[in-house]
Amino acid sequence: MPRLTRWFLRAALIHLILALLLGWLLGLGRIVELPPVLAAASPVYFHLFMLGGVAQFIIGVAWWMFPPLSKERPRGNETLAWAVFFLLNGGLILRAICEPWVAVDPQPIARWGLLLSALTLVAAGWIFVGLLWPRVKGR
Amino acid sequence: MPPLSRYMIRMALGHLALGFLIGGLMLAHKAFPYAPWVMRLLPWHIHALFIGWTVQLAFGVAYWIFPRFALERPGDPRGRAGWAWASFGLLNAGVLSAGLAGAAGWGIGLALGAGLEALGVLAFAIHLWPRVRPAILQ
Numbered sequence: 001m002p003r004l005t006r007w008f009l010r011a012a013l014i015h016l017i018l019a020l021l022l023g024w025l026l027g028l029g030r031i032v033e034l035p036p037v038l039a040a041a042s043p044v045y046f047h048l049f050m051l052g053g054v055a056q057f058i059i060g061v062a063w064w065m066f067p068p069l070s071k072e073r074p075r076g077n078e079t080l081a082w083a084v085f086f087l088l089n090g091g092l093i094l095r096a097i098c099e100p101w102v103a104v105d106p107q108p109i110a111r112w113g114l115l116l117s118a119l120t121l122v123a124a125g126w127i128f129v130g131l132l133w134p135r136v137k138g139r
Numbered sequence: 140m141p142p143l144s145r146y147m148i149r150m151a152l153g154h155l156a157l158g159f160l161i162g163g164l165m166l167a168h169k170a171f172p173y174a175p176w177v178m179r180l181l182p183w184h185i186h187a188l189f190i191g192w193t194v195q196l197a198f199g200v201a202y203w204i205f206p207r208f209a210l211e212r213p214g215d216p217r218g219r220a221g222w223a224w225a226s227f228g229l230l231n232a233g234v235l236s237a238g239l240a241g242a243a244g245w246g247i248g249l250a251l252g253a254g255l256e257a258l259g260v261l262a263f264a265i266h267l268w269p270r271v272r273p274a275i276l277q
């Protein structure tokens with residue numbers, strides 16, 4: 001398993017744990033009153049789970065297992081693939097902070113942080129598509 | 140990788156690219172409200188990323204690597220391939236109709252799209268069922 005895949009998988013597992021923890025806290029909201037910042041975190045719960053957890057797990061395994069490009073460069077551009085790792089995880093952490101923050105206290109810094117997270121997440125997705133596309137092939 | 144897997148995985152990557160773009164537009168709108176209409180793309184975002192990307196990628200990979208019937212049926216090693224092709228059509232038609240209908244605010248279309256997706260999953264289950272078995276039969 002390549003080093004980058006190990007990082008994707010570890011990060012995915014951490015996101016899943018955080019997501020379930022947050023989901024549990026959100027569930028407490030049915031019994032006790034949650035602070036507004038937590039109550040605004042349900043999209044964060046969702047995306048930690050599906051994007052940081054499930055999608056990142058798939059991305060890590062696909063990078064490892066899809067048909068190689070060539071003998072010399074089996075998986076394609078490693079640097080760009082690391083960029084996907086940092087953009088995805090950085091973008092998600094930024095989003096997890098800024099999305100609830102904007103909901104309770106829409107200061108400029110929170111808004112700019114949220115916009116930056118949107119850009120990094122879209123960039124992560126698009127670069128990954130560009131990396132995997134040529135590896136979807138016969139052998 | 141067989142042709143159907145290539146088509147499914149490429150479509151999955153396409154749905155990922157579009158779904159992320161829609162997500163980015165919506166997130167930017169939450170940061171600086173600039174276009175309330177982008178929130179109408181939320182059903183498209185959800186259907187593209189759940190069904191179009193996650194489910195279809197898993198199906199494309201399963202069609203490729205699950206055990207085959209090389210000895211029993213050399214001419215049709217994956218068996219019941221028609222069901223898998225039907226699933227490919229149904230899933231993508233479903234995601235596109237649900238996404239477009241959701242954007243247009245047309246509830247019946249959204250329900251029809253979701254129905255096509257459900258049929259697509261059923262068709263793939265019919266295809267894959269006999270392939271869920273040990274790789275080498277004794």
Ligand code: HEM
Pocket residue numbers: 042043046047050051055117118121122125158159161162163164165166167169181184185188189
């Ligand atoms: C595999 C990836 C993803 C999946 C499965 C997914 C799924 C979902 C789902 C189910 C919702 C509805 C949840 C709710 O209304 O609270 C949602 C909402 C949303 N998603 Fe995603 N998403 C993914 C990736 C992304 C990405 C990459 C972005 C941004 C770049 C994004 C931005 C948004 C936004 C802004 C909303 C609306 C939140 C709100 O209601 O305020 N998503 N997504």
